[in-house]
Amino acid sequence: MEHTLFHTEALSVGYDAVPVLKSIALSLRPGEIVSLIGPNGAGKTTLLKSVTRQLAPLAGAVYLDGRDLSTIPLPELAKEVSVLLTERIRPELMTCRDVVAAGRYPYTGKFGLLGDRDRAVLSQVMDLMKITDLADRYFSQCSDGQKQRVLLARALCQEPRFLALDEPTAYLDLRYQLQTLSLLQTLARERGLAVLLSIHEVDLAAKVSTRVACIRGQEIDRFGPPEEVLTSGYIQDLYAIDAGTYDHRTGSLELAPVRGAPEVFVLCGGGTGTPVFRRLQREGIPFAAGILWENDLDHPVAQALAAEVVSLPAFAVVTDQTMDRARALIETCGKTLCALPERAMTGLAAPLAELAQYARSRGKLEARHGL
């Protein structure tokens, strides 16, 4: 399946002849999931609307299977392309089943009555999205998350080959975020569905997408597989994050570190330090952490939150220099917290037990693990 299902050429989108994005060149193959990421107001929604004929493009063209989108009659297009919009709809007195059934519109007859095939698709999709128990409830009485799933089900009922979703994970709790993205992956893989979606959860984008498109300024800055696009520091830059940090390896967001000379030294590793760091950050206490190898679980968080990190390259042996630095910090800090249990401080980590001893001897050691 190498042919391109969907692509744009020199596309320019915007409202009232004012371009929001220019020279867009996106493409999707069947079975691909492409995520659009970018700051608020970058134009993700505008772009999604323009490629689904909700909004007329200002310049350039959009092609589906090689055909210019604007030449395809709307009823035919409805069988190929379906959308999930961010607009809140207020369908009066419609049950969830009615809303999902609306997706069969392009396929039903003169009066919109559902046939056997329509009903089959309907129940299958509702099962997939796990909304069968919502079927008879009024749409307007559902929670935002439920509504989102119903509308996604509706989009799937249209049996499209290309699906455009505007923030499909908004309003969804963790369970349903994962469920939805998994479902999209499954459909992409098994049915060759091409999905273009905009998403704010960059970490999820990295996990689910075949390719990621980053909108920056008035253009698509990067378009490619997540591992090539989402490099160190890029997201921080793209979103102009100034009140915290984003780690591209873990996809983890951390709040801003407390500035100042460290008051506490945290002996940790293997993930034991992270809760401590976060608590100290919440309490507004600047701290130092060590000795952390670069491949340690605590390392990224320490880098984000600590005033100073005593760190070593992965798998390296502890040097004297490192020990001296650690001891110096234990001296200057008011207290030392040891988050590691004794039995963990063995092997390569044996010097940490030494540091703990040292801290005790200086009267600075406070409670051990279990803090």
Add this chain to the structure above:
Amino acid sequence: MKRGLLFFCCLLPVLLAACGETGQETARGPADLIPSLTWQAPDDLDAAEAFTLTRSQEGYILAEIPDDDAAWLVVPEGQPVPEDLPDTVTPLCQPLTDIYLAGSATMDMLVKLDALDAVAYSALPADDWTIPEARNAMDRGDIVYAGKYSAPDYERICGGHCGLAIENTMIYHSPEIREQLERFGIPVLVDHASHEETPLGRMEWIKLYGALLDREARANAVYEAQAEVIRALREPDSRKTVAFFYLSSNGEVKVRRPDDYIPQLIRLAGGDYVFDHLEAASALSTVTLQWEEFYAAARDADVLIYNSTVTEALPDLEALAAKNPLLADFSAVQSGEVYCTKENFYQASMELGDLASDLHAALTGDTDHLTYLDRLE
């Protein structure tokens, strides 16, 4: 505190009512109002009940219109206004000139009194008058159009030193106009002839205007002549049933209340008004009737009289039938006894006797010389 307030609020209407009553108990006659003059008994009017005239030996006349709480003292030319004239009585010094006439029913009376030169302003444009003398006076420029009654041209009226404004009861819908005129020092007399219950009562108002304009002899003569015409009408051999009605622009049937002056004229003329049985809940002189009701009552009426407004005279029977196909069924239409009022019907307020006589002629089949009605062919 709250209870005291509540008590006071309950007391207030009682207090106010008491004040009102005391006011009524001591209703004052002319002798009480203007004791400096020597008053005679009020004039014995023939049929009018909405105004009274009381004369003083010195030549003054007190005209009162109780429905309006209005009292006017006619001050003869050359005589002074009495010093003890209370605020509730408005002096009108003769000769009255530059009258602003906004009550169209009064025009005919003034014309008959030959007092048209006292009028300077009219609330109807020249073309809207059907009385020829009035129209001519306006064409000559002796009388000038000064705005509708509901929107008078104050500048024009005040600039010309208006002596009196004669309005009709429509002014009650726009009290601010009356107040404005009075603020400019122009007395406003509201003609209540329409409140009279009989046609003779309506016509007797000419005596009031005669008193105001020093044309009393003439007023009496004109009135007597019309009263005589009415008295001379002979009861016909057989009374015919008459329906007097019109169809509004949206198809509704409008008839006059049985106690209105036109049905009374019809009765005087020897006809029976088919809508006499109506107990209308309307304060207006015209009642909207349902088609069924109209059909049931008027289908077999002997005579139909269609009340055309000034602008809508029907040229022939076909035009009437075009308004509603059901009319073709009416026996009067089939026998051809259908009349339509002429444009002079309404403003001929001082010719009601002649009007009754015309109706009488129509009902008795003498249709060659009708003045106010047209027979529809």
Add this chain to the structure above:
Amino acid sequence: MNAKQRYRAAYLLLAVLLLALLALNLCVGSVSLPLSQVWAILQGQEGGAGADILLRIRLPRAVAAAVLGGGLALSGYLLQTFFHNPIAGPYILGVSSGAKLTVAMLLVFAAGQSWARSSWAMIAAACVGALASMGFVLLLSRAVDRMSVLIVGGVMIGYICSAVTDFVVTFAQDADIVNLHNWSRGSFSGIGWENVRVMSLVVGLALLGTFLLSKPIGAFQMGEGYAKSMGLNVRAFGGVLVVLSSVLSACVTAFAGPISFVGVAVPHLVKSLFRTAKPILLVPACFLGGAAFCLLCDLLARSLFAPTELGISTVTAVFGAPVVLWILVHRRREGVA
């Protein structure tokens, strides 16, 4: 009961109500006709004055009230769906103001002319005015891309027409002003079979057309964005809806003057009865409901203070407004937006 049972029961109720009110309207009046006599006359077995009144005055009037009431309710339903606005009614696009303007112009400027005297002149004038308003709204709909802006446009057109009407009225005789005022109150009085034939044709065609458009109307209930994504040409369809609803309300206004509240209240009542907004069910149901509602109001208008007849708008407002209020409060409590 499940949905299908509910719908069947609701339709039955509406049908029964309609027939009952029709029968009442034929029996009640200044000349009271018992049902047996009515039946005899309808079968052609009786003649006379009673038959005349029934067949030539009451029956056409009742049919007119039903047809026009149904048309108004249908127009209201269309506009409420189209604009997603629960207080939209047949006159929200300025149709009645346009009709009133041309009627005022006819009364004031052409009163003396011979051609202005027939009842068809008023009807034609009202029709012209209503359709002209509709034309302006259609032009507007092509210039804007959000349909909700049309409401503002319609209201503005209404204001303009009212202002021009006031201007025309300053040159009017008092009698004309009264005539215009009477016309604005709305009335079924004086409607004959000729009128009924024309209005039935127009309303019948509009009803059929609307029913055939049930599917696109349903798509519209999902909002313009989704409707378009499902293949509906929103702008063209919007134009068709405007035309249909305007023709319906123009027809009513032309024959009976502006009648308020039927178009706003009846769709709400019917929706509460059916508990759904599906066009394929509601289009006929609104028509039946509107017919019944109008028959009831006309019955009250003519019989409450007989022989005086109340203006139909007076009665519909007394019934319509509280119903709408109750529905809105009730639905708020239910949590249905």
